[in-house]
Amino acid sequence: MSNKILVTGGVGYIGSHTCIELIAAGYDVVVYDNLSNSNLEALKRTERLAGKEIAFIEGDVLDRNLLNKVFDEHDFFGVIHFAGLKAVGESVAQPLRYYKNRWWFKK
């Protein structure tokens, strides 16, 4: 059985700490993130802390074609989903953007 976990939003704060713990527990990690609230410097920091290179795919959770390709190419044991918008003020100012960001899986 595969021990590969897809971590969406894995470059972010909670996601990167989760990656470090997953790697320490012996899992292979693939990070999928659109870098909208993070950057590759943070990913490099995570790799240094984890002592391991992390497979990274820059992509948006709304990109169904790319997600299908990622699932075709990898055999995942599990998915941990942290890629989301969650700033309260911004969600009031841009409600449709937040709605779309949450309901992508229903399309």
Ligand SMILES: O=c1ccn([C@@H]2O[C@H](COP(=O)(O)OP(=O)(O)O[C@H]3O[C@H](CO)[C@@H](O)[C@H](O)[C@H]3O)[C@@H](O)[C@H]2O)c(=O)[nH]1
């Ligand atoms: O549609 C989206 C939305 C977000 N992301 C990514 O998902 C990650 C989300 O992580 P982050 O924004 O760091 O959120 P949290 O892990 O919840 O981190 C908390 O801590 C951060 C650092 O203090 C703050 O910036 C956040 O607001 C706060 O929620 C980031 O890498 C984003 O680039 C996507 O890939 N797709």
